[in-house]
Amino acid sequence: MTHILHRQIHAELPAAMRGAGLYLYDRGGRAYLDASGGAAVSCLGHGHPDVLRAIHEQLDRLAYAHTSFFTTEVAEQLADTLISDAPAGLSHVYFVSGGSEAIEAALKMARQYFVERGEPQRRHIIARRQSYHGNTLGALATGGNAQRRAAFAPLLIETHHIEPCFAYRYRRADESDEAYGLRAAEALERKIVELGGNSVIAFVAEPVVGATAGAVPPAPGYFQRIREICDRYGVLLILDEVMCGMGRTGTLHACEQEGVAPDLLAIAKGLGGGYEPIGAVLLSRTIFDAFANGSGLFQHGHTYLGHPLACAAGLAVQRVIKRDRLLDNVMEMGARLHRRLSERFGNHPHVGDIRGRGLFQAIELVSDRSDKTPFDAKLRLHARVKKEAMAQGLCVYPSGGTADGVAGDHVLLAPPFIVDAASIDLIVERLGNAVDAAIEALPPQRTGLAAAAAGG
Numbered sequence: 001m002t003h004i005l006h007r008q009i010h011a012e013l014p015a016a017m018r019g020a021g022l023y024l025y026d027r028g029g030r031a032y033l034d035a036s037g038g039a040a041v042s043c044l045g046h047g048h049p050d051v052l053r054a055i056h057e058q059l060d061r062l063a064y065a066h067t068s069f070f071t072t073e074v075a076e077q078l079a080d081t082l083i084s085d086a087p088a089g090l091s092h093v094y095f096v097s098g099g100s101e102a103i104e105a106a107l108k109m110a111r112q113y114f115v116e117r118g119e120p121q122r123r124h125i126i127a128r129r130q131s132y133h134g135n136t137l138g139a140l141a142t143g144g145n146a147q148r149r150a151a152f153a154p155l156l157i158e159t160h161h162i163e164p165c166f167a168y169r170y171r172r173a174d175e176s177d178e179a180y181g182l183r184a185a186e187a188l189e190r191k192i193v194e195l196g197g198n199s200v201i202a203f204v205a206e207p208v209v210g211a212t213a214g215a216v217p218p219a220p221g222y223f224q225r226i227r228e229i230c231d232r233y234g235v236l237l238i239l240d241e242v243m244c245g246m247g248r249t250g251t252l253h254a255c256e257q258e259g260v261a262p263d264l265l266a267i268a269k270g271l272g273g274g275y276e277p278i279g280a281v282l283l284s285r286t287i288f289d290a291f292a293n294g295s296g297l298f299q300h301g302h303t304y305l306g307h308p309l310a311c312a313a314g315l316a317v318q319r320v321i322k323r324d325r326l327l328d329n330v331m332e333m334g335a336r337l338h339r340r341l342s343e344r345f346g347n348h349p350h351v352g353d354i355r356g357r358g359l360f361q362a363i364e365l366v367s368d369r370s371d372k373t374p375f376d377a378k379l380r381l382h383a384r385v386k387k388e389a390m391a392q393g394l395c396v397y398p399s400g401g402t403a404d405g406v407a408g409d410h411v412l413l414a415p416p417f418i419v420d421a422a423s424i425d426l427i428v429e430r431l432g433n434a435v436d437a438a439i440e441a442l443p444p445q446r447t448g449l450a451a452a453a454a455g456g
């Protein structure tokens with residue numbers, strides 16, 4: 001009998017005992033090929049000796065010093081590193097302990113910025129449907145996943161959501177990718193105008209949407225138009241790269257590939273690679289100056305900000321990525337992963353789309369390829385695929401709600417940056433077996449639409 005309130009109370013979880021490279025091992029010694037790095041976290045795999053050494057050395061020197069009394073060398077070094085590689089205009093770092101905390105801090109920074117500037121009437125946050133920004137109340141309110149929000153709706157701050165930029169589901173058949181990108185971006189301008197141009201604080205978006213839509217890259221030109229619209233109305237652009245950032249898509253920041261820089265950038269997951277809990281917000285010089293020349297502080301804080309062990313882990317992870325030129329491997333192995341997925345699933349009757357960037361790839365499962373009808377959400381196909389994959393000794397990160405926040409299933413892959421060609425091939429082989437086994441085991445099929453018509 002466990003005393004832990006696990007995520008799924010009735011699930012039987014194996015106990016993870018050890019991790020080495022691409023593999024996790026359970027109590028019985030069974031090996032699991034970690035093709036998702038948990039939730040796109042373990043970018044260097046498990047047990048990396050350089051990261052372990054750095055954490056041990058930091059622990060021997062200093063485990064903790066409260067940030068209202070001290071700064072630490074290791075936090076300063078990590079901030080220097082992050083800013084030297086940051087998108088244009090970002091000049092300072094605010095450390096936190098994870099992705100949701102990063103989003104909460106970014107939202108509050110954005111609001112305080114306008115208070116400092118004498119624009120306290122700015123109060124609206126705009127984000128996108130089918131996005132995920134975390135589970136704390138502010139981050140959950142910002143996220144656009146209908147199912148995750150539903151139970152907590154009365155507690156959520158007011159936010160506004162526009163359509164995602166999601167070509168597979170929203171591009172019209174007669175539209176080019178470029179035309180679709182511009183059309184999708186115009187939804188932001190319409191929403192800003194509807195709310196009143198000088199009442200909006202920020203627009204929040206994941207450059208490549210992760211957990212709730214499955215590695216959805218933006219259409220060409222989308223983010224450039226978004227940046228222009230934000231600038232036109234003085235609205236801040238907050239990019240959430242908690243999942244897609246820190247090298248996952250092949251460049252250190254996903255927004256580099258869009259040719260835009262945000263005002264606030266949230267990072268986490270791959271920053272510390274799972275070796276310690278760490279996240280951060282990178283903020284622009286303009287925002288920093290407004291604080292510095294105004295109240296002189298950011299009205300926020302947590303006990304574990306800038307934790308020395310977390311910073312030591314983050315610094316070591318980022319040094320290894322650079323030293324070993326791992327982003328080259330992300331590009332090369334990412335291309336191989338996409339190719340192998342296309343070979344295995346390109347003609348699969350229940351795979352509607354194969355998409356992603358770098359080592360951030362996904363397949364979207366559909367009941368009917370011709371009209372993209374999702375499976376009945378009640379079948380929870382994504383959960384079945386995860387279980388079958390585990391039985392095959394493979395960890396993948398499937399989720400539901402892909403199509404509209406409730407129906408739809410995808411499987412997200414985010415292997416460690418150290419992955420090799422043979423392991424990519426093994427991932428796709430095992431995933432293929434798991435998808436086929438899960439679909440074959442479904443009860444007589446009910447599609448999403450048929451279920452809705454039947455009141456299902």
Ligand SMILES: Cc1ncc(COP(=O)(O)O)c(C=O)c1O
Pocket residue numbers: 039098099100101103132133134135206210211240241242243244268269
């Ligand atoms: C894009 C994005 N933002 C925020 C979060 C929340 O991060 P955390 O779970 O570390 O609080 C996640 C987590 O999956 C995420 O994918």
